[in-house]
Amino acid sequence: MALIWADGFTGDKALALLWQRYQSALAHTKDKSLSSQERGQALEEVEDAKASYDKTVAEAEMALKHAAIDGQPQTHALIIGVGYYSYNRIKALTTSVYGAQKFLEWILTRFLHPDRPLGSVELLLSNSNEQENWHLPSIALEKLGLDGHPEYTTLSGEAATFANIKDAFERWLKRACANMKNAAFFYFSGHGLWKSKPFLLPEDANIADSYSAFENLIDIEQTQRNMFNTPPSIQCFFIDACQDFSSQLLENLDPSPGRPLRGAVNAPAIPDRDAWLYLGSYIDGKAYGPASNAPFFTQELLDCLEKSGADGVKIGKTWRVTTSSLRTALEAASSWRKEKEAKDIRFSVQPGQSTFTADLCHIQNLSEVFVKVWCRPPRFMSQGELYIESGGVKSLRALPRPDEWYTKVTQTDCLAGVEFHKDSYLTGTTENFEARPPLHPVQLEVESPVIKATEILSERERGNNS
Amino acid sequence: MSNKKKTYNIKITTIHVPGSLLNIPLPIEIVGQEGEPIRALITLQDNYTQTEQVNGPGSYLVRTELPSGQRIAKSTIVPDVIDQQIEVSSTVKLDFSAGDFSHVIDLGGAFYDDSDIKQPFSYEQIDNKFLPNRSNIENLSPIRDFYIWRYYRPTFIYGIFGGWLSEPELRRSGIWLRESPSKILDGGVKRQWWEQTPMSLPHEFILPTYQVDLEDSKQWRPLLMQVTLQSIVDIEYLPTYFFAIIVCPPSPFPSSKVTILPTLGHLPHLAELLSLGAFIQDKVAPPLMAFSQSGNPITETLFSYVRSGALDAVRQAKPTLINWMQDILRNKIENPVHAILAAYALLRVDNHERRDWVANLANLFDYLPDGAIIYGWYLIKAGKAEQAYQYFSKALSRGLPMYSEGVRLLRDGLTFLRELYPENPKIENDAWRASYIANMTNLDSELTCVNLPFVI
Numbered sequence: 001m002a003l004i005w006a007d008g009f010t011g012d013k014a015l016a017l018l019w020q021r022y023q024s025a026l027a028h029t030k031d032k033s034l035s036s037q038e039r040g041q042a043l044e045e046v047e048d049a050k051a052s053y054d055k056t057v058a059e060a061e062m063a064l065k066h067a068a069i070d071g072q073p074q075t076h077a078l079i080i081g082v083g084y085y086s087y088n089r090i091k092a093l094t095t096s097v098y099g100a101q102k103f104l105e106w107i108l109t110r111f112l113h114p115d116r117p118l119g120s121v122e123l124l125l126s127n128s129n130e131q132e133n134w135h136l137p138s139i140a141l142e143k144l145g146l147d148g149h150p151e152y153t154t155l156s157g158e159a160a161t162f163a164n165i166k167d168a169f170e171r172w173l174k175r176a177c178a179n180m181k182n183a184a185f186f187y188f189s190g191h192g193l194w195k196s197k198p199f200l201l202p203e204d205a206n207i208a209d210s211y212s213a214f215e216n217l218i219d220i221e222q223t224q225r226n227m228f229n230t231p232p233s234i235q236c237f238f239i240d241a242c243q244d245f246s247s248q249l250l251e252n253l254d255p256s257p258g259r260p261l262r263g264a265v266n267a268p269a270i271p272d273r274d275a276w277l278y279l280g281s282y283i284d285g286k287a288y289g290p291a292s293n294a295p296f297f298t299q300e301l302l303d304c305l306e307k308s309g310a311d312g313v314k315i316g317k318t319w320r321v322t323t324s325s326l327r328t329a330l331e332a333a334s335s336w337r338k339e340k341e342a343k344d345i346r347f348s349v350q351p352g353q354s355t356f357t358a359d360l361c362h363i364q365n366l367s368e369v370f371v372k373v374w375c376r377p378p379r380f381m382s383q384g385e386l387y388i389e390s391g392g393v394k395s396l397r398a399l400p401r402p403d404e405w406y407t408k409v410t411q412t413d414c415l416a417g418v419e420f421h422k423d424s425y426l427t428g429t430t431e432n433f434e435a436r437p438p439l440h441p442v443q444l445e446v447e448s449p450v451i452k453a454t455e456i457l458s459e460r461e462r463g464n465n466s
Numbered sequence: 467m468s469n470k471k472k473t474y475n476i477k478i479t480t481i482h483v484p485g486s487l488l489n490i491p492l493p494i495e496i497v498g499q500e501g502e503p504i505r506a507l508i509t510l511q512d513n514y515t516q517t518e519q520v521n522g523p524g525s526y527l528v529r530t531e532l533p534s535g536q537r538i539a540k541s542t543i544v545p546d547v548i549d550q551q552i553e554v555s556s557t558v559k560l561d562f563s564a565g566d567f568s569h570v571i572d573l574g575g576a577f578y579d580d581s582d583i584k585q586p587f588s589y590e591q592i593d594n595k596f597l598p599n600r601s602n603i604e605n606l607s608p609i610r611d612f613y614i615w616r617y618y619r620p621t622f623i624y625g626i627f628g629g630w631l632s633e634p635e636l637r638r639s640g641i642w643l644r645e646s647p648s649k650i651l652d653g654g655v656k657r658q659w660w661e662q663t664p665m666s667l668p669h670e671f672i673l674p675t676y677q678v679d680l681e682d683s684k685q686w687r688p689l690l691m692q693v694t695l696q697s698i699v700d701i702e703y704l705p706t707y708f709f710a711i712i713v714c715p716p717s718p719f720p721s722s723k724v725t726i727l728p729t730l731g732h733l734p735h736l737a738e739l740l741s742l743g744a745f746i747q748d749k750v751a752p753p754l755m756a757f758s759q760s761g762n763p764i765t766e767t768l769f770s771y772v773r774s775g776a777l778d779a780v781r782q783a784k785p786t787l788i789n790w791m792q793d794i795l796r797n798k799i800e801n802p803v804h805a806i807l808a809a810y811a812l813l814r815v816d817n818h819e820r821r822d823w824v825a826n827l828a829n830l831f832d833y834l835p836d837g838a839i840i841y842g843w844y845l846i847k848a849g850k851a852e853q854a855y856q857y858f859s860k861a862l863s864r865g866l867p868m869y870s871e872g873v874r875l876l877r878d879g880l881t882f883l884r885e886l887y888p889e890n891p892k893i894e895n896d897a898w899r900a901s902y903i904a905n906m907t908n909l910d911s912e913l914t915c916v917n918l919p920f921v922i
Contacts, residue, residue, distance in 0.1 A: 255901030293846070354814065376563065
């Protein structure tokens, strides 16, 4: 069990603190220098720490249930990062665990929803051996109740094996489904593959080869599909994993190598549901990330959720991020990252069912807006130099390219323009605009003598005909 | 000052609307500085102006997402009323030529922004008339996977068209006949014959132009269809048979469209060609995407929104969609494919709307697997999973779904039932079959395109 945060459980009842005590006690028992008496004492400490953690978790579950019965909608998160894989054939990762850590930091300290605050966070982490120590920012330590405990500057999650993930999923869903208006956020970062749908690889996953079969793969699409008849009404899955496939995978005769985390239940669909899978890769594509930081998709996802993914509507003092605006913002982020990193980055979405558009979180200060700029006719794109002026700063596109330019601006009053070489027969143009999130499209009309002449000729022709 | 209520309007004019977008209900959003945006539908026509009332003076952004995923936005400022004015308007021109990005088509999107794509097809015939296309024909690689062949009964499709088909009139809508292998015992001897059932097809198949990655060795092929055209000359019924195959011209011809290549009746039966291994698998063909034009822009638009994930746009257009669906189903015999597309769209944004109509789609069209699949899911969502299996089973017996969305839903529906009824061997078997088909299908493609993993 790795419920590490629950609303209202602070101080001595902070779940992360109790969890860390339990983990430390457990680690202490593995110290080979202990005498048998010390070992016995250490085992007792483990039992005590576990009992204390379990008791507080039970209290937290009850409190969350009461909050749900009282009609207070909440957001419940399950965060999984897999870097270590027990089968040697599957390469270890570091970026995925950083992704899970960043998502946790965001949801604990910067997630904002006035009507649906954070209710609980469940964490599973399988660190690779190369993983650097996770130094939580002080604000996160404070939120977790670990401040004032210098012995706990980091946090360890439960190992992200299939069985642990399934158990955590069931607990998370039980918590989330206590109120129809709750939101359930599922975050996974680790290896993934594609075999007619995306499959996720927990720590103990195995990929079939000539000698062994598939083991412990998560069928995330079926998991989401099977949730059509269970609350809550907002079900969001953020998956930062590859969707690689190979001919070996395709030719493997096992048509369905994974298992869903939620089993099938014969019950009518819930009346309102907004269910989405946001993925950091595309079919047959990879998810990319630096070895020392969160994957690009997670970086962009978090930026969208706290800076740029608003739907353009200001409600009171905040901007809201909806499932729909997040789709648009991530689409822009994907193109922006692709050009920036010069890699085949392509995020994707798989909408489940959507009978309404849910707001996922709110943004206090809208600090970035994605802008897409292109020329018309588009063939002039590769001849011109595109730029944007925002807040007195001029940003140029690195190189002329034939496709649209996605960029970010930090001020809403902007000017987009295109310039051509002085010897060119084309004339540059500009357009002022007020950038609105999640993505502001700007079209620049390029004038060329040829186009102008054609227009004049057709005008004359029309005149002659009439 | 008059006591009459002041009104503030934005006049939205749509210009340069391509033929592919004409008359579709396009969802637009008018976003002010604060508060909920105003949502409306514009029935797209060239130089058409629609007036939308807004809350008050101020800066507004009119924006829309096209079915292709392309976005258009224009800002405007609505001034405050002066003196005795009771109405004030500002104007916005939405220029749809902005969507002209035919040189860069997003594989995940629809095809509407390609201005050329709706041009009349030129059908490559196998006779001398279109000789330059013969090289394409030589490269064709239809489905020839015995696994599917044996168990999933690939569909041979015979088309019945009204009137002799001059080339430009050739359309794929209408009633078609599907032939499936069937066996009887005749005097103790097992014989095989071809059983005919009617079916429908979208009337045009489209392969988008895209950048070809020649290193990609995966090969996707569209659903194989063998077509026999029949014609009616005057009143006399004169069947004219020839078969054809939907093909994807491989990588040297990336801009070609998927089409039905008619071949004259004297050519050997396709099954014989397959068994002879007459087609060579092209190892460097790019992944195939096949799109269709059903002939109904509204349902196509909404289906494109479903595929690209713009489900809020589908919901916005839902009332229009339901009206159209009603009309479509009234005329269902003419083209149930339109109804299928509408039903796919509704399934994503609704749980129960017009379930009886969808039941008709499943029951009345024996030749369309898609209707049975959609209705199977409606039953699951109604908590009647025990009734859903018969429809999924029916769908499997009808052949491959026309749309890959159906392949996905069939797989997921049967997997759901398999978990629910783990002791039922029939469901287990069918779930395996559906997953197998899905594994071989390019789910990126709109139309069902099947991969050929085996070399015969």
